[in-house]
Amino acid sequence: MVVQFLGLGYIGLPTAAVVARKGVHVHGVDVNAHVVDTINRGLIHIVEPGLDTLVRDCVADGYLKASDTPVEADVHLIVVPTPFKGVHEPDISFVEAATRRVLPFLKGGDTFIIESTSPVGTTEQMAALIFRERPELEGHLYIAYCPERVLPGNVLHELVHNDRVIGGIDEASTEKAMEFYRLFVEGELHATNARTAEMCKLTENSSRDVQIAFANELSLICDRAGINVWDLIKLANKHPRVNILQPGSGVGGHCIAVDPWFIVADYPRESRLIGMAREINNYKSFWCAEKIKNAMLEFELRHGRKPLTALMGLAFKPDIDDLRESPAKYITQKVMQSEQDNFLVVEPNIPEHSVFKLTDVDDAYERADIVAFLVAHKEFKLLPWRDDKVMLDFAGVFRRH
Numbered sequence: 289m290v291v292q293f294l295g296l297g298y299i300g301l302p303t304a305a306v307v308a309r310k311g312v313h314v315h316g317v318d319v320n321a322h323v324v325d326t327i328n329r330g331l332i333h334i335v336e337p338g339l340d341t342l343v344r345d346c347v348a349d350g351y352l353k354a355s356d357t358p359v360e361a362d363v364h365l366i367v368v369p370t371p372f373k374g375v376h377e378p379d380i381s382f383v384e385a386a387t388r389r390v391l392p393f394l395k396g397g398d399t400f401i402i403e404s405t406s407p408v409g410t411t412e413q414m415a416a417l418i419f420r421e422r423p424e425l426e427g428h429l430y431i432a433y434c435p436e437r438v439l440p441g442n443v444l445h446e447l448v449h450n451d452r453v454i455g456g457i458d459e460a461s462t463e464k465a466m467e468f469y470r471l472f473v474e475g476e477l478h479a480t481n482a483r484t485a486e487m488c489k490l491t492e493n494s495s496r497d498v499q500i501a502f503a504n505e506l507s508l509i510c511d512r513a514g515i516n517v518w519d520l521i522k523l524a525n526k527h528p529r530v531n532i533l534q535p536g537s538g539v540g541g542h543c544i545a546v547d548p549w550f551i552v553a554d555y556p557r558e559s560r561l562i563g564m565a566r567e568i569n570n571y572k573s574f575w576c577a578e579k580i581k582n583a584m585l586e587f588e589l590r591h592g593r594k595p596l597t598a599l600m601g602l603a604f605k606p607d608i609d610d611l612r613e614s615p616a617k618y619i620t621q622k623v624m625q626s627e628q629d630n631f632l633v634v635e636p637n638i639p640e641h642s643v644f645k646l647t648d649v650d651d652a653y654e655r656a657d658i659v660a661f662l663v664a665h666k667e668f669k670l671l672p673w674r675d676d677k678v679m680l681d682f683a684g685v686f687r688r689h
Contacts, residue, residue: 290315291468292361292393294386296323296354298542298610299403299436300367301332302339302443306472308346315361316354317389327354335609335637338444358390363468366390366402366414369542376549378407387414391421396428399464403436405489405543407550411482415457432456432465433482435489440541440608451475455485493547494562499533500544501565504572507535518687537662537682538573538615540604545569545613573615576682577622580660583678584623587657594630598656599623601663601683602635602644609637616662620644632656636667661685 289312293304296318308314318324326333330344346352358364366386373379383404394400400418402411411433419426434454438446452473456462466477480488503521510517521532539545545566552563580597587595604614611617624631632652633644640646649667653659657677661668664683673679673686681687 289313289363290359290361291363291365292317292358292390293365293367294358294390295367295369295404296327297367297369298334298336298440299438299443300365301327301334301343302336302438303365303367303403303436303447305339305342305346305352306444306447308349308351309342310472311351312471313350314346314352315359316352317356317358318354319356321356324354324356327352336443337441342444358393360393360395361398363399363401364390364394366400366404368404370404370406370546370550372546372549377553378550380406380410380413383410383414384417387417388421391418394418394422394425394429396425397430399430399432399461399468401431401465401468402433405435405547405550406433406486407554408483408486408490410486411455412457430456430461430464431482432461433485434465434469435485437489437492440605440610448472449475451478453478453480453485453488455480455482457482487551490547490551493544494551494565497539497544497548497569498561498565500536500539501568503533503535504538505568506532508572508575518684534684535572535682536615536664536684537576537619539569540612540614540616541610542612545604545615569615573618574622576615576660576662576680577619579680579682580619580623580658583658583660583680587678591657595657595678596630596632596655597623597658597660598632598634598647598652600634600649600652600659600661600668600685601665602633602641603637603663603665606664606683607637607666611638619660619662636665 291307291312291314293300293316296316304314304316323333330347332340332343368382368386371379415431437450452469454465462479507517524530524532548562548566552559584595599620601616602611632647634647634649634652636649653671659677660680661683664685668685
């Protein structure tokens with residue numbers, strides 16, 4: 289068997305490596321020449337615990353190789369981004385482009401699986417495209433959708449142990465796709481149709497977004513009421529049927545901050561709660577930026593000089609290097625719009641950034657007059673609380689104001 293992955297990013301590469309570890313020949317395709325070269329040297333271009341060793345071994349053993357060109361294979365997986373176009377409208381052009389690239393290499397009996405987060409109906413659209421261009425494949429190609437549901441920082445474990453929802457365009461396609469995932473997934477496989485599987489992915493992340501929005505809205509209310517939101521949530525969660533999440537500086541990443549818009553775009557009248565949750569979580573980032581700017585103005589009025597402000601964290605969640613859709617990055621950009629001086633930007637999970645000059649954690653913490661915690665990285669949790677500084681803890685590093 290030869291398995292082909294189109295897209296070798298945060299999901300494509302770990303999944304390709306997990307499959308290759310099973311002794312399956314994996315051909316990875318990516319449009320980025322640097323990514324291809326890095327993988328073929330047994331190295332990785334992303335940060336994920338354990339992935340470096342796994343890729344190195346799979347490449348050395350000859351089971352994993354990368355290229356910028358597709359080949360004939362038995363299973364083809366589309367694992368490319370689905371960004372926005374216009375105002376929060378899902379853009380499936382990458383999925384379509386990947387499908388068109390692999391079209392000449394498809395043959396009867398192959399399995400074609402989309403893993404990219406997609407609007408409902410995308411799998412059927414790609415099936416129609418394939419059969420329109422290659423009509424001889426209709427009835428002889430298995431087409432399915434199977435969304436990933438992994439947590440950055442624990443991807444290799446969750447790819448194997450998490451349950452998977454698998455939906456084909458027909459029952460035969462569902463079963464054929466499940467046959468492939470049984471090669472490496474130890475979690476339970478749940479069969480459905482393609483449209484339900486697509487909506488399932490969007491629903492999971494929309495549910496999380498709504499729950500986080502409640503916590504973030506609660507933090508705004510508590511700020512006005514003079515109540516410690518962390519203490520309040522801890523007490524409320526003592527109720528046996530209450531489980532409120534923790535507030536933060538917003539919601540980021542290429543899943544929870546993006547997927548709900550796919551539902552809102554297609555079903556705007558029916559998705560009012562989902563849309564409002566997105567607005568609340570986006571507003572929380574704006575609110576944090578305004579809090580920082582107000583603290584800077586108050587400091588300048590009180591001390592007669594501009595404060596040195598440390599902005600702690602750029603990643604979209606703790607202890608990863610992923611900055612996609614990051615509220616912390618948005619806040620940093622927002623507060624630094626008018627001036628670039630008097631800021632110390634800290635992100636311990638990346639060595640450098642193309643826009644921001646990064647500062648060491650301890651150095652920034654010691655020098656800053658105002659410290660704004662935007663992400664609860666483990667390095668930040670080791671720092672002592674400082675009463676001699678203006679402390680803005682939006683991420684719950686200290687679980688206090």
